[in-house]
Amino acid sequence: MKYGRFRIATQTVVFLLMFAIPLLNVYELYFITGTYYALNVGGLGVADPVVILQAMFASGQLTLPLLSAAVFPIFVALIMGRVWCGWLCPYLFISDRVESLRQFIRRKVFKVDHPVANREVQNSFRANFIRFSFLITGTAFGGMLGIPVLNYISAPGILSTEAMIFVKERSFSIEILFVLGIVGLQLTLLPRFWCRMFCPTGTLLSLIRSPQTLRVDSLSKHPTTPCCKEISCSDVCPMGLQPYRESRDLLCANCGQCIDACKHDRLRFYSMGSA
Amino acid sequence: MAPVHFLALLKNWLISSERPIDKNFAANRLRPPGAVEEAKFMALCIRCNRCLEVCPYGSIKREGFGIAIGTPYVYPEKKACYLCMACCRLCPTGALDNQLKVPEKVQMGKAKIDTKTCYSHLFLEHDVLPESRGGSIGALCNTCYYVCPLQDSAIMLKDNLFPVILDGCVGCGICVERCPTSPNRAISIIPTGMGRPDEAGFYFRKARRSYENSSSLQKTDDSKSLSGEKLLEQKFKIQNSDKAPKFEFPYEPPKNRGDWD
Structure with a gap:
């Protein structure tokens, strides 16, 4: 079963919802209100x-x-893991498009055939260390100042707010420069760095898990060495993991791209109830 | 040096030093209804802008710059708050009090009438408006009184002639929006918290200093130090009708009005 199509579908829906919510509110339909910092769906606050x-x-x-x-986000994260990042987040949607653009430029302009997407940043310990330090420092700093400072750099929140401002006033606020900045960096120097190394939302969500939480399971016999020559799973992983051995890593966002890419069907989703 | 003095010095230093949120305070720049006090508001507000989305009048604007970026403000000179109370109900963090449903209990600020530019006050003083404010027009305007949603509890016409702000003013700013004076409105809203020394910003402290230096302070102090016949005389002057205004703003705004905006 290929997950890619469903994933793009949910990502697109969430991306369009970002514009649809303020549009509905303009027409005085208040069933859903808010931005991706905080939503209210028919009285349920998320x-x-x-x-x-x-x-x-x-x-x-x-x-x-x-x-x-x-309550709701913790419940979802406990059952399905960091599924917000992999399947819903509007920033990863953009980040995916940026990455395919980067690969396209590499192939067409620089004539580089192999995608080597994440080889230069493949160290999950370093990425985890950076992002947890970033979250702890940011929260402590915000606590000292008495201002939630990490909100200023929450990519999905900013995108959603900009969408709202665009719908309501046909303009953008200066925070769009931050998103453009990290998109620019991802396109040139640091491929896919934001979600891997900094995003505070993803960092906290990856901590909310239990042994029964949905995750990618590797059926490889020798999980420490690559089980095929292509290693296509590592090439597609947006978090720069090597899914054949690091499928339980905190970085994994359950996006399922490695499952789609594996030519030998050695990866699958594992969750409560599956054998 | 006694420890009491040291504490007083420390407090003075804390009050006189600028905190980042002190810059949030300015006249005619209000938090939406039900907002908790400013420091707590800055901590609790997560910039989700839900209040802004539900506001049916488009009164709530998003701050675009500075440390308060993304937080909601009401600018009554452009569009006042019409106290529909839709935003309080929806706030996900309690930065706006979810329990608040009665417009009368809102405390966004207090209106302050500038008697030097208010048409009604000028008319009482000069019979016609002075040259600088419209020449030969002679009128009792009192627009602020007629547009007020909490008429007679927030604002009253003293002697049926000129507007006076009372305790019931919630600071919605409709009077500011409709005030016909220009370029500066004769009535403005001083946000809650700005008037208190512990939470107030630069403008308040500046205003307070000029107030303490002004002669008006001595006048009020004189009345307290009266005794005997003179005190009795003073007391007889106090009107005992229940219509007497209970609220008067405790300080004068600085002379240079540009500093308030």
């Missing part, structure tokens, strides 16, 4: 866990609305 964590640290209290908004 907020980015990082946002809640920061509001907790910055204000020194845990209000009831905050707590209730955290």
